[in-house]
Amino acid sequence: MAAGAAPAKPVAIVDIGSNSVRLVAYERLSRSPTPIFNEKVLCGLGRGVATTGLLGADAMDRALAALRNFKVLCRNLGVGELRVLATAAARDARNGSAFLDAASAALGADIELIGGPREAELSALGVSSGFHGADGVVGDMGGGSLELVDVRGATVGRGVSLPLGGLALLDASRGSPKRAARIARDALLKAQPIRVLEGRTFYAVGGTWRALAKLHMRARNYPLNVMHGYAMPAAEALGLGPLAERIDADDLAALAAVASARRPLLAYGAAVLEEVVRLGRPREVVISASGVREGLLFEALDRGTRAEDPLFAAAREINDRHARDPGHGPDLCAWTDRFYAAAGLPETADETRLRHAACLMADIAWRAHPDHRGDHALSAIANGAFSGVDHPGRAFLALTVAYRHGGEVEAGVGLRALLTPGRLERARLLGAVLRVAYLVSAAMGGVLPRTALRCSKARVTLALPADFADLASERCVGRLRQIAKLVGREAEVTVG
Structure with missing residues (x-):
């Protein structure tokens, strides 16, 4: 500004x-x-x-x-x-x-x-806004209609609108979910987007499907209470109808998570989703909290802004608002770039973007009490109101920044289950690297470019200029040894 x-x-x-x-x-x-x-x-x-x-x-x-x-x-x-x-x-x-x-x-x-095709278009733009590289079919189920549209990145296909909303089906089926499933099947058989869904992602938009996903989360004892990006294997989506019926009868605690006015529609939402899966044969069903409203906002942006990575946009904003010195975040990105290249640590494009996002979010908790910064960072990132990242990626970011504040965090035990062993080790390593960086830089921009974290076949070396010699404290060397241990090297500090 x-x-x-x-x-x-x-x-x-x-x-x-x-x-x-x-x-x-x-x-x-x-x-x-x-x-x-x-x-x-x-x-x-x-x-x-x-x-x-x-x-x-x-x-x-x-x-x-x-x-x-x-x-x-x-x-x-x-x-x-x-x-x-x-x-x-x-x-x-x-x-x-x-x-x-x-x-x-x-x-x-x-x-x-707005008409049905326009509603479908906005829903698809909402999914494009909220997911990095979206690829699949968007289904937005409201009370009166279901909109379906193909989406590939920011490219949106021609949408269709079907009279398969929860309230519409309740009326048309005369209160019979089984009859509603037959109505849904007949309508979906004629829908072009269903024919291009096989092996791809079905993005489920709408409050009824979010409510069903909440029940699925509870049944799995899922460790992350964030709806956007919640993924179900297609085969598990076929069991949502029986799950809704069983919980409706037996589990009042689960129903507390679902608005009472929406509960009668759960069976109809499950019936439609099951027919989508049977006919379209997607690989997975992913819940999107971004829909028509977010699509309207996304449409209002200029072309350059729309092309930005939503995760980076959120991470930059977190860095600008919460870091002690916003210039430090970009320094961290470049500093870790050089270390990962020197260490020969291979990264996919997605792993690199997650590492950079973690660097930009790494100072989110500095105002919290020192004893609670790890927990604060983990909660703020795991439950943050940002998009553009799947749940394993969100867990990686939260755990990395928690590790940067001092190691294992009890609240992160469940999140670790969302990561592969290799990705969890990457979170620990990046957290250890950030711990050294913050000790050297005091979270101020312009410091890290004067230093280097190098890696040879035998050693991890922290190189400091002569006027930084006194930064090579016992604590700093101890943190450097943590990095060296994780990559199987010895640690050393050089000055001058």
Whole structure:
């Protein structure tokens, strides 16, 4: 931001969907948008539309009350730009136009009524925004419809919209999940995106599928409570229907994680997902928390910003906001580049981007008490509101920065299960390298370029200039020996 320029105002999106009406405000428009406020009301606008053709009076009253509430919230948040979208229920109902007029008056803003193909396009752009190199088919299941669209990186195919939303199926099947599965199968057989899904990823968007994934997480005792990027082998997705039925009957604790208004739709969401898997034969099902709203923000960015890596964008922002000296993060990237090259440690492109992201996030916990910095860093990164990284990558980042603060962290025991033994050793090594770097640089930029961490066949050498000689303390040498042990060398410090 230029000197003297006013800070960017929040941007907000209101999504008037068939099941929920939601307001999400973001700190600003960026490649890695951070939500600062998120509020939803489950109004059920789409309930009954498939059979009566009308929005229910009670549902409209709840939605209008929510929109009046959102108007005040946007004013209190200082929102600079507000976009409002309405989807399947409002476009399919005969009284949808009258409702939108009332909704626009309640919110004090224009409302864009989007068609099925446009909704599919925005969902796909949301997935492109939230995943690094997305490749598969996006399925966005709302209350009134299911949108399907092929996505390859930032290239989005032609989407289709099917009347397979949870509320629509509840009505059309007359309350029978088995009948709903047959309806879904008949519709999906004609959907072009299903034909290009085999062996690829199915990106599941929508609250009903997120709720099913929560139940799957609980059944697995999964160690990371982050929905975005949660991956299920396709075969396990076929068991979500029985899982939902079993938990609905037996496990009230699990149901506490799912909104009561959404519970009746779980069986219909499972029925559709199971038919997608049977017909499309994807390799895996991955949950995306990025959908239409994030797609709308992504579309508003310039081409250069859209091309940025979302993980790097988030890591740079963490570095700029939380590091003692933001110049130190890029120094760490270059310093570790030279060491890894000298040590002959092979890296894939993804391993390099994770190492660089860890360097940029490494000073996230310095304001915490020294006894708790490792735990603080691990929690902040493992549960951070950023995207562009899968769950094993998120675990690698969290554990690396925790190790940089002093070794094993009890809270990270579960996360270690998400990493291969080789990736876990890489996290320990990078954490050890960062421990030496911070001791030498005191977290200040411009210091590390005057030093070097070298590696030969026999030794790991920390090379210091003459005026840094007194930095070769017992503690520094001890940390250097940790690195040497991990790579099977001896440790030494040279000066001058």
